[in-house]
Amino acid sequence: xxxxxxxxxxxxxxxxxNAELQCNFSTSLNSMQWFYQxxxxxxxxxxxxxxxxxxxxxxxxxxVIKERRSSLHISSSQTTDSGTYLCALERGADRLTFGKxxxxxxxx
Amino acid sequence: GxxxxxxxxxxxxxxxxxxxxxxxxxxxxxxxYWYRQxxxxxxRLIYYSITENDLQKGDLSEGYDASREKxxxxxxxxxxxxxxxxxxxxxxxxxxxxxxxxxxxxxxxxLTVL
Numbered sequence: 001x002x003x004x005x006x007x008x009x010x011x012x013x014x015x016x017x018n019a020e021l022q023c024n025f026s027t028s029l030n031s032m033q034w035f036y037q038x039x040x041x042x043x044x045x046x047x048x049x050x051x052x053x054x055x056x057x058x059x060x061x062x063x064v065i066k067e068r069r070s071s072l073h074i075s076s077s078q079t080t081d082s083g084t085y086l087c088a089l090e091r092g093a094d095r096l097t098f099g100k101x102x103x104x105x106x107x108x
Numbered sequence: 109g110x111x112x113x114x115x116x117x118x119x120x121x122x123x124x125x126x127x128x129x130x131x132x133x134x135x136x137x138x139x140x141y142w143y144r145q146x147x148x149x150x151x152r153l154i155y156y157s158i159t160e161n162d163l164q165k166g167d168l169s170e171g172y173d174a175s176r177e178k179x180x181x182x183x184x185x186x187x188x189x190x191x192x193x194x195x196x197x198x199x200x201x202x203x204x205x206x207x208x209x210x211x212x213x214x215x216x217x218x219l220t221v222l
Contacts, residue, residue: 004150033211042112043198043213086150095166096211098143098151 003027004089006099013106019074021102023087031090032063032070037101038083046072046085077106110135112214114199120220123191129184129217131199140182141200141211144168151198157182186219193221 007022023032031050035043047054047061049070054061058077063070074081084103088096112133121127133140138159143151153166155174163174173185182199196216202209 035211035213042215043200043211045210045212048210088151095153096151100148100150 003091003097004087004099006085006087006102008102009100010103011105013077013104015077015079015106015108017077017106019072019077019081019104019106021072021074021085021087021104023070023072023099025068025070025089027089027091029065029068029089029091033088033090033096034061034070034072035086035088036083037086043086074104077104079106079108082106110137110212112199112201112212114197114214114217116217117215118218118220120222121186121189122222123189125186125189125221127186127189127219129186129197129199129219131182131184131214132180133182133199133201133212133214134180135201135203135212136179137201137212138179138204139202139209140176141202142166142172142174142182142184143198143200145196145198145216146194154184154197189219189221191221193219195219 005024034046037043049061049063058075060073084101086101088098115130141156142154152168157176160179175183199214200211
C-alpha cells in the first residue's frame, strides 16, 4: 500500500482563509519534508521537520511521529499560495517517498 | 545562491526512440537525483548519484540509464520511449548524501511520446 497519503487531494479557498493540509504515513520515518510546487514549475523546500512544530512566516508545520502524521497550516492565505503542496517521507539516507500532493487554489 | 538547469524544457519523441535529458547545477552539491512525476502519482525516484561517476538505482530505474561524468551534471536517458508516455522529469541536488538535507529542484523536462 501507499506509504504516504496526503489529504485533501485539492482545496479551494477564498483569499484570507486558513488552509490545513495533512500528510499521513504508514511506515517509520527518519524525517518529513514539505515542498511547494508552482504551477508547471520546480519544487521548493518549505520545511524539513522530523518532529514537533516549525514556523516560517504564515506557514506552520507540525509532525507527530507516534501518530504518523504531519500537517502544514497556511494562515491568511493569498492567491500567490496557489499551487501543489507535497510531503515526502525520508525512509533513510536520501530515499524520499513523496505523497501525491494537495492542489491548493486560492481565489481572490 | 545557485540554480539547477534542466534541458530541454519540453521533449517530444517517437516510440522506441532513445531520449536524453540533461541537468546542470552550480551549487557544487555532491548528490544529484532524477525523479519522474506522473499526474496523480507523486514523484518517484529513478536514479541518484552520491558523487561524480557514482550511480545508484532508485525505485523506477528500469527503462532508464544515467550518467554522472562531472560533479555539476547528471543526465538521464530513456532507453526506449513508450508510446503515450507523458510525464515530467525533475532533477534535484543536495549538499551531500546521508539524509537530513534539503533538496533543490530544477523546473523539469516535460516528455511526450507520440
